[in-house]
């Protein structure tokens with residue numbers, strides 16, 4: 001018993017060392033933002049989009065990475081975030097054009113974009129909180145399939161709820177609030193949230209349950225509760241990504257929030273490595289970069305007197321091939337389940 | 353202060369895994385649960401730790417019925433079990449395996465790390481602290497499993513074949529460790545074990561089950577002498 005009462009002294013610098021993974025990721029994102037600020041407007045837009053994907057992938061990581069349960073719900077939460085901010089930030093006269101049947105208390109709202117974006121995150125979290133309660137009781141594959149249904153349901157509801165979402169029509173005229181500095185700051189914010197969460201007691205318990213749910217229960221871990229918390233936090237960050245997306249495009253269409261988006265985000269997470277925050281960040285940036293290169297190639301790149309051009313559609317195939325190669329040869333992803341620590345081998349021990 | 357099963361029955365489809373077994377584990381004692389393969393020992397531990405709800409019968413802690421509680425309730429109330437197949441959190445480090453249990457017991461992340469260090473010292477695993485659990489050898493793996501259980505500060509510790517796969521020297525060390533655990537934690541220990549030398553070194557009392565039913569309960573020297581025990585045990589294992 002007294003064994004559990006004494007404790008060894010804390011090592012100096014231990015705390016600072018724990019922050020290295022966080023700081024390295026922030027530095028990477030800032031460097032990406034700074035580099036892009038020197039580029040052309042078109043290029044800047046691509047980088048902003050990459051940073052928004054990064055926010056969404058980090059959001060997905062919060063749940064999938066820590067719980068080990070697959071989720072296809074990303075595009076649903078992004079849609080909720082995007083439509084929420086559209087409805088509360090669009091100018092009332094625009095709304096009377098696009099959404100004539102919008103309930104009055106929504107029709108009169110004219111919030112600033114930042115408020116709309118945050119509200120988008122909260123709405124996604126709220127929906128996740130309600131739906132997650134029964135969902136998180138399911139195990140493994142069933143839970144994954146249930147999130148897929150959630151995505152389909154949101155897609156169908158938003159695509160037909162004419163009075164509130166405009167149904168199949170696009171909503172236009174959103175403030176183009178998201179520029180490079182905003183995108184960079186939100187990316188950093190998402191990383192900080194995910195890092196603080198993963199350092200929490202609940203996240204450690206959740207990762208334990210990811211490794212072995214039976215042993216976790218035998219250790220007193222309330223798996224359902226901790227999954228739910230991660231799911232809600234994940235939805236919050238993902239919802240914000242959706243709202244940012246809306247304020248980048250200036251328009252919102254339900255078609256943007258379906259299978260292809262969810263799969264892109266999952267591919268990013270898997271390529272980077274779903275079991276570390278570094279993996280989520282690296283995957284988002286790496287696949288965005290690859291996607292951009294392939295896009296350029298599909299359009300044709302002049303090299304000397306030749307025009308290097310790959311057939312349209314080949315880009316998607318190359319993308320899928322990358323995913324396949326990673327799954328086969330590096331199942332833990334580019335980051336291999338580790339954070340960026342710049343220290344020697346993790347297994348060698350750090351206290352001599 | 354006792355954990356008990358009362359007239360417990362467990363059936364899997366047509367198989368009667370446990371038939372009308374009553375078992376008591378007192379705080380501070382070391383009880384051996386022995387019987388041939390497939391006798392129902394693990395199933396009984398599952399019942400005592402909330403992983404298997406008995407079809408009939410009751411599970412009690414200090415006279416209070418706890419049979420309706422979910423598995424995660426038991427560690428919080430002093431009943432901690434280990435697994436025949438250990439079941440560490442394989443992708444986490446040794447220290448994180450222990451810390452996960454400590455945070456359940458209410459420690460902050462920082463204090464959990466320090467306490468995990470103490471526990472690993474106690475088990476002689478200090479230099480394994482930052483090793484990923486999947487890289488451990490068999491005997492270290494088993495000891496980490498015990499450390500994780502101890503992190504939950506058990507009043508009743510249920511160990512499912514803790515010596516499986518260990519060599520003679522490791523079994524001796526394990527015997528010393530289990531004696532130390534009883535003394536330092538003041539808990540009751542139930543040990544499922546096939547190694548009769550370890551059993552007679554450790555246990556004041558044995559509970560023998562054969563084909564799901566209690567054959568005998570008593571002091572080891574009395575049990576060894578029973579002809580039914582010899583024939584059941586030696587007859588059923590091959």
Ligand SMILES: Nc1ncnc2c1ncn2[C@@H]1O[C@H](COP(=O)(O)OP(=O)(O)OP(=O)(O)O)[C@@H](O)[C@H]1O
Pocket residue numbers: 364367368369387388389390391392393394395396436
């Ligand atoms: N989940 C299950 N479903 C069906 N049958 C089971 C299940 N678990 C155990 N059994 C059966 O119940 C009986 C008792 O199994 P149990 O694992 O409790 O035995 P044991 O005494 O622990 O054996 P061992 O020494 O091999 O570990 C066996 O016949 C086994 O096949």
Ligand SMILES: [Mg+2]
Pocket residue numbers: 393394395436512
């Ligand atoms: Mg067994």
